[in-house]
Amino acid sequence: MGLPLILDIALGLIFVFLILSLLASEVQELLTTVLQWRAEHLKLSIENLMLGGRTSSAAHQTFVDEFYKSPLIKALNQEAKGILPQFFRGIIQSLGVTYRALTGTKETFGGEKTGPSYIPSRAFADALMQQLGVDVAAQKSSELLLKQFCRERLEMIEGILESLRNSLGDDSVLAAEFEGLHRQLREITDNFTGNRVRLSQALDEAIAQLAQFLDNTEIFLNQNNFSQEIIRARLPFLRQTVLQRRVEPTIYDILGLVIEDRTDIPPELLEVVLEMREGVKYIPPNLRRNILALAEQVQLRVDNLTDGVNQLGLEIENWFNSSMDRASGVYRRNAKGVAITLGILTAISTNSDAFLMVERFAQDTALRNAIIQSADQLVRPQAPGSTLDPTLPPDTEVPNPFPPLGTPAPDAGALPTGTVAQATPSAPTAPPIRSDSELDRVRTTMSEALGDLPLPIGWGEANRSQQLPPDANRWLMVPRIIAGWIVTGLAIAMGSNFWFDVLSKVVRTRNTGNPTKPTPSD
Numbered sequence: 001m002g003l004p005l006i007l008d009i010a011l012g013l014i015f016v017f018l019i020l021s022l023l024a025s026e027v028q029e030l031l032t033t034v035l036q037w038r039a040e041h042l043k044l045s046i047e048n049l050m051l052g053g054r055t056s057s058a059a060h061q062t063f064v065d066e067f068y069k070s071p072l073i074k075a076l077n078q079e080a081k082g083i084l085p086q087f088f089r090g091i092i093q094s095l096g097v098t099y100r101a102l103t104g105t106k107e108t109f110g111g112e113k114t115g116p117s118y119i120p121s122r123a124f125a126d127a128l129m130q131q132l133g134v135d136v137a138a139q140k141s142s143e144l145l146l147k148q149f150c151r152e153r154l155e156m157i158e159g160i161l162e163s164l165r166n167s168l169g170d171d172s173v174l175a176a177e178f179e180g181l182h183r184q185l186r187e188i189t190d191n192f193t194g195n196r197v198r199l200s201q202a203l204d205e206a207i208a209q210l211a212q213f214l215d216n217t218e219i220f221l222n223q224n225n226f227s228q229e230i231i232r233a234r235l236p237f238l239r240q241t242v243l244q245r246r247v248e249p250t251i252y253d254i255l256g257l258v259i260e261d262r263t264d265i266p267p268e269l270l271e272v273v274l275e276m277r278e279g280v281k282y283i284p285p286n287l288r289r290n291i292l293a294l295a296e297q298v299q300l301r302v303d304n305l306t307d308g309v310n311q312l313g314l315e316i317e318n319w320f321n322s323s324m325d326r327a328s329g330v331y332r333r334n335a336k337g338v339a340i341t342l343g344i345l346t347a348i349s350t351n352s353d354a355f356l357m358v359e360r361f362a363q364d365t366a367l368r369n370a371i372i373q374s375a376d377q378l379v380r381p382q383a384p385g386s387t388l389d390p391t392l393p394p395d396t397e398v399p400n401p402f403p404p405l406g407t408p409a410p411d412a413g414a415l416p417t418g419t420v421a422q423a424t425p426s427a428p429t430a431p432p433i434r435s436d437s438e439l440d441r442v443r444t445t446m447s448e449a450l451g452d453l454p455l456p457i458g459w460g461e462a463n464r465s466q467q468l469p470p471d472a473n474r475w476l477m478v479p480r481i482i483a484g485w486i487v488t489g490l491a492i493a494m495g496s497n498f499w500f501d502v503l504s505k506v507v508r509t510r511n512t513g514n515p516t517k518p519t520p521s522d
Contacts (some may be wrong), residue, residue, distance in 0.1 A: 004510070005362070007506060007509065007510050008361065008368045008371075008372060008510075009358060009361040009362055009368070010506055011368075011371060011372060011375055011503070011506050011507070011510065012357065012361035012367070012368060012371045013354065013357055013358065013361070013491075014375075014499055014502050014503045014506060015371050015374065015375050015503065016352065016357060016455060016456075016457065017488070017491045017492060017494075017499045018496055018499040018500055018503060019455075020343075020346055020347070020350065020352055020457075020488070020491075020492045021343075021491075021492045021493075021494070021495055021496040021498075021499055022496045023346060023350075024339070024342045024343055024346045024492045024493075025495070025496055027342055027346070028335075028338060028339060028342050031338075031342075036114060036115070036117070037335075038117040038331075039114065039115040039116060039117040040115070041327070041330075041331050041334070042115070042116070042117060042118075042119065042327075043068070043115050045323065045324065045327035045330075045331075046064065046067070046119075046124075047061075047064050048323075048327075049319075049320070049323045050063070050064055050067075050284050050286065050287045051064070051284045051286055051287070052284065052285075052286030052287075059282040060282055060283075060284040062282050063280075063282045063283055063284060063287075064284075066131065067127060067128065067131055068115060070127040070130060070131060072123050072126055072127040072130065073116060073119065073123065073127050074116075076116035076118060076119060076123065077114055077115055077116040121316075121317040121318075121320045121321050121324075122313075122317060124316070124317070124320045125313045125314075125316040125317045125320065126313065128316060129309075129312070129313060129316065131279070131280070132255070132258060132259065132276075132280055132283075132291070133258055133276035133279060133280065134251075134254065134255065134258070134309060134312065135309065136272070136276065137254045137255075137257060137258050137272070137273070137276060138251070138254050138305055138306075138308075138309050139195075140269055140272050141249050141253075141254055141257070141269065141305070142192070142199040142248070142249075142305055143189075143192065143193055144266060144268050144269060145199070145246055145248065145249065146188075146189055146192055146199065146202055146203065146206070147189060148246075149203065149206065149246045150185040150186075150188075150189060150206055153185075153206075153210055153242045154181070154182060154185065156238060156241060156242055157178065157181070157210070157213065157214075157238070157242065158178065160234055160235075160238055161173070161174055161178060163234075164221075174216075174217060174220060177213060177216060177217075178213075181209060181210070181213045184209045185206055185209060188202050188205050188206050188209070189202070198304075198306045199248060199304065199305060199306060200248070200304045200306065203245060203246065207243055207245065210242050210243060211239075211243055214235065214238070214239050214242065214243075217235070218235055248304050248305045249305055250295075250299040250305065250308060251295045251298050251299055251302075251305065251308030251309055251311075251312050252292065252295040252296050252298070252299045254305070254308075254309075255291060255292060255295045256292070257269070257273050258273065258276050258277060258280060259277075259280055259283055259288050259291065259292070260288075260292075290319065291316075294312060294315040294316065294319065295308075295312055297315065298311045298312050298315055336493065339492075339493040339495070340489060340490060340493040342492075342493070343488070343489035343490060343491070343492030343493040344485060344486060344488075344489030344490075344492075345489070346489065346492055347484075347485040347486075347488035347489040347492060348485050348489075350457050350458060350459075351457060351458055351459045351463060351464070351467070351485075352457040352484075352485070352488045353456075353457075353467055353481055353484035353485060353488065354484045354485075354487040354488045354491070355480055355481075355483070355484040355487070356456055356463075356466065356467050356481075356484060357456045357457070359466075360456035360466070361456075367454060367455075367456075372510075375503055375506075375507055376507055376511070378503070379500075379503055379504040379507050467481060468481065
C-alpha cells in the first residue's frame with residue numbers, strides 16, 4: 001500500500017469524522033442549553049466553594065440560594081425579550097423541568113428556573129460582601145468613630161474654655177470661635193456620612209480644624225495679656241490629647257461584629273449589627289472561616305478601613321478565581337465524558353464503523369476521488385494562491401466554562417467561570433475563529449457532499465451487507481463492528497475543530513504541488 005493511497009484513506013476517514021463530529025456537537029450544544037449544564041455546574045461549584053464540599057443543612061443551602069438572588073447576580077441572568085424568544089425559552093425550560101422530574105434531580109437554582117452561566121469574579125466578590133453586610137458595617141463603624149472623636153475633642157476644649165471664662169467672668173470669650181469649630185466638625189461628619197470623603201481624610205480635616213482653633217486660642221491669650229498661667233500651662237497637654245489620631249477599626253474587627261457571636265458591641269451599633277446578623281445567621285461554617293482568614297491577612301497589609309474593605313474584595317476575587325480554575329477542569333472532564341458518550345451513540349445510530357470505512361476507502365477508487373474533491377473544495381474556499389487558515393469554532397471541544405476576568409461569556413448559554421491564566425506577550429495566539437457565515441458554508445458544502453457521496457455509513461441494506469456478509473462468522477464480526485463504533489465514537493469526541501484542522505493539513509500534504517504558507521497551527 002503506497003503513501004498516496006494511505007493519505008487518501010486517511011482523508012476519507014477524516015472527512016467522515018468531521019461530518020459526524022459536527023452532528024454530535026449540535027446535539028451536545030442542544031443538551032447543554034436545554035439542561036443548563038454550564039449554569040448548573042457553576043452553581044454547584046459556588047456551593048462547593050461556600051459549603052466546603054460537605055453535606056450541609058438546608059439552612060446553609062438557603063444562604064447560597066439567597067446569594068443567587070442578589071441583584072448583582074440576577075442581572076447576569078439575562079433573558080431574551082419578545083413573544084417568540086420567550087415562547088421558545090419557555091419550551092426549553094419546560095424540557096429541563098421535565099428532565100429533572102423524571103430523574104429526581106433537585107432544583108438547582110433555588111426556586112428559579114434559570115441561572116447565570118457566567119459570573120465575573122468582581123461581581124461575585126461584590127455580591128458576597130453585600131450579603132455579608134461588610135460595607136454597611138464598615139460605614140456605620142466609621143461614622144461612630146468619627147462622631148465619638150469629634151464629640152470627645154469638643155468636650156475637652158469646652159472644658160478649658162469654661163475655666164477661662166470663669167476666671168475672666170466673661171461667658172462670651174471665644175464663644176463664636178467655638179461655635180464655628182463645632183459647625184466645621186459637623187460639616188466634616190456630614191461629608192463623610194454622605195460618602196463624599198474617606199474616613200482617613202475626614203479625621204485629617206477634623207484634626208486640622210482642632211489644631212487651628214487651639215492656635216487661635218493661644219494667640220488670643222497672648223494678645224489680651226491675660227495672666228492665666230494655669231490655662232496656658234494646660235494648653236500643650238490639651239493639644240497633645242486633642243490632636244491624637246484615633247485608631248481605625250480593621251476589616252477583621254468589622255467582620256467579627258457581623259459573622260461572629262461577639263458580645264462587645266457598641267450600644268450605638270447594636271441595632272445595626274443585630275439586623276445584619278439576622279441576614280447571615282445561616283452562613284456556612286466553611287465560608288465564615290475562609291472570610292475571616294482572608295480578613296486577617298488583609299489587616300496586616302493595609303493601614304485604614306477603606307483600603308481594608310477594597311483589599312478584602314480583591315482577596316475574595318482571587319479566592320473565587322482559584323476555585324473556578326479547579327471547577328473548570330472538572331467541567332472539562334465531565335464534558336469530555338459526555339462528548340465520548342454522544343460520539344459512541346452517534347456512531348451506533350449512524351452505523352459508522354471505522355474498520356468498514358477503511359475497507360471501503362481502500363477498495364473504492366471512485367469514492368476516494370469524490371471525497372478528495374469534496375475535501376479540497378471544503379478547505380480551499382479562497383482564491384488560488386491565498387493562504388489557508390482553516391479554523392472552525394471549537395464546538396465539540398469542551399468550552400472553558402470560566403473565562404478570564406473581563407472576558408464575556410462564550411455565548412448566552414456558556415458556562416462562564418472564574419479565570420484561566422491570563423495571556424502573556426509570549427503566549428501563543430489562539431487561531432482565529434471563523435464567522436457564522438463561514439461555518440454555514442462548511443455545513444452547506446458537506447450537506448451537498450452527503451447527497452452525492454455513497455459514504456460507508458448508515459443502516460441501509462447495502463452498507464449492512466458489506467458490514468456483515470451472510471457467510472461471515474458473526475462471533476468474529478460483531479465484536480469487530482462494536483470496536484469500530486467505539487473507535488468512531490472516540491474520534492467524534494475529538495471535535496470538528498480538530499478534524500477540520502487535520503483535514504486541511506492532509507489536503508496540503510497531498511497537494512504538494514501547490515505550496516502554501518504554513519498556518520500557526522503547523
